[in-house]
Amino acid sequence: MPAPKKAARRSLALTAAVLTTATAAPLALAAPAAHAAPSPSASPSASPSVTPPAQMSTVGGARLGRPGTQVNLASGVPVLPKDVTARSWIVADAESGEVLAAHNAHWRLAPASTLKMLFADTLLPKFPKTMTHKVTPADLAGVGAGSSLVGIKENETYTVHDLWLGVFLRSGNDAVHVLSSMNQGVDKTVRDMNAHAEELQALDTQVVSPDGYDAPEQVSSAYDLTLIARSGLQKKDFREYCSTVRAKFPGSTTKDKKGKAVRESFEIQNTNRLLTGDADVDVYQGIAGVKNGNTTNAGATFTGVAERDGRVLLVTVMNPEKKEHNEVYKETARLFDWGFKAAGKVEPVGELVPPKGAQTDGKPGGGAGGEAGGTDAGTGRGVAGAEAVASATAASGTGGMGIALAVTGGLLALLAGGAFLVNRRWPLPDLVRRRR
Numbered sequence: 001m002p003a004p005k006k007a008a009r010r011s012l013a014l015t016a017a018v019l020t021t022a023t024a025a026p027l028a029l030a031a032p033a034a035h036a037a038p039s040p041s042a043s044p045s046a047s048p049s050v051t052p053p054a055q056m057s058t059v060g061g062a063r064l065g066r067p068g069t070q071v072n073l074a075s076g077v078p079v080l081p082k083d084v085t086a087r088s089w090i091v092a093d094a095e096s097g098e099v100l101a102a103h104n105a106h107w108r109l110a111p112a113s114t115l116k117m118l119f120a121d122t123l124l125p126k127f128p129k130t131m132t133h134k135v136t137p138a139d140l141a142g143v144g145a146g147s148s149l150v151g152i153k154e155n156e157t158y159t160v161h162d163l164w165l166g167v168f169l170r171s172g173n174d175a176v177h178v179l180s181s182m183n184q185g186v187d188k189t190v191r192d193m194n195a196h197a198e199e200l201q202a203l204d205t206q207v208v209s210p211d212g213y214d215a216p217e218q219v220s221s222a223y224d225l226t227l228i229a230r231s232g233l234q235k236k237d238f239r240e241y242c243s244t245v246r247a248k249f250p251g252s253t254t255k256d257k258k259g260k261a262v263r264e265s266f267e268i269q270n271t272n273r274l275l276t277g278d279a280d281v282d283v284y285q286g287i288a289g290v291k292n293g294n295t296t297n298a299g300a301t302f303t304g305v306a307e308r309d310g311r312v313l314l315v316t317v318m319n320p321e322k323k324e325h326n327e328v329y330k331e332t333a334r335l336f337d338w339g340f341k342a343a344g345k346v347e348p349v350g351e352l353v354p355p356k357g358a359q360t361d362g363k364p365g366g367g368a369g370g371e372a373g374g375t376d377a378g379t380g381r382g383v384a385g386a387e388a389v390a391s392a393t394a395a396s397g398t399g400g401m402g403i404a405l406a407v408t409g410g411l412l413a414l415l416a417g418g419a420f421l422v423n424r425r426w427p428l429p430d431l432v433r434r435r436r
Helices: 112-126 160-170 173-182 186-199 222-232 236-243 327-342 431-435
Strands: 086-093 098-103 132-134 157-159 246-255 261-269 287-295 299-308 311-320 402-404 412-414 421-424
Touching (some): 086 222, 098 327, 112 186, 112 222, 112 236, 132 160, 222 287, 222 311
Antiparallel strands (some): 086 311, 299 311
């Protein structure tokens, strides 16, 4: 598919936000729960070698199918950081879709919990966040041994909002299985996810388990994960959940001294260390999500989105060879730094393709589930043509967390020929500036 014309840049207007005292206070970070651990027999058969295939997919451009690093270095373009050891990575402009640089972009690797981005992008539009569900034992059947859990209890009732906080903040496989059960089961959810991946043209991706738990033949790629994140970020609820630092989660129902049923909550915190920081990792300036993962077979994986000076970049890093603590975040931060310096100077090596549904017969408005000219999930508001949409939204976590956002944006940019709309401005939460 020919590369679209470069969309005109527009500055991202983000107004000042009001933080609650609980959010503004320094975070007392808890150690993250272990992400989905594989069973001894679960080993993806794709790409077991330490070297990438000689030929890979060319979706997005021929150079993206070549092994090794792809970048157009020229006068004025900064040199790529030398201390990036990931087996695969990509740096892309989230809005224009330009791929600024990549390394084995289409190498099919185990994705770990970054696959939950596809799970969320597929299921988020299906259930209103106020909907409640009482958990049954069957809902939690099949959660893998050693999985990361948010702490869902049988016979307790949760809102859909609670469940999505569990998915995004704690990478809770228990929350994934409950939502899958609400979607008529894991098997149907896997089919839905695979169908949505195909719609997005994420053709390296094959889903076997919706939570990212290691399974034979379950693979994705840095290119696909970036496509998936780009799609998800066009949904208001997705942006809210992936940028939430901490929230209150419902606990178990007990009885007080008077025999009255009471239900307390406990705090959960996001395991994305570029969002929360850690002893050896600073909060990254402009970070606004997206999702991390870690399993024995996949190693550490991460897709992040950050905004700086009106430019929004996506970076995906898969399985750094260097096994230092938080290495996947350190390498992501280095690639973000390079991307913000190189953007506008470096000639792209490929593009993030639009969804199939966005390729219409000249009529704008293709795409599914909040894409392009569809409906922004969480608002129910359609977006059409090239009109500018201005909105003020209130995004919050649960319980003790509340972030009052007043944001403007949502401008749609027409691509070549006006055939489809994919380059849009998203009102990304400006978390870092609020906490500096």
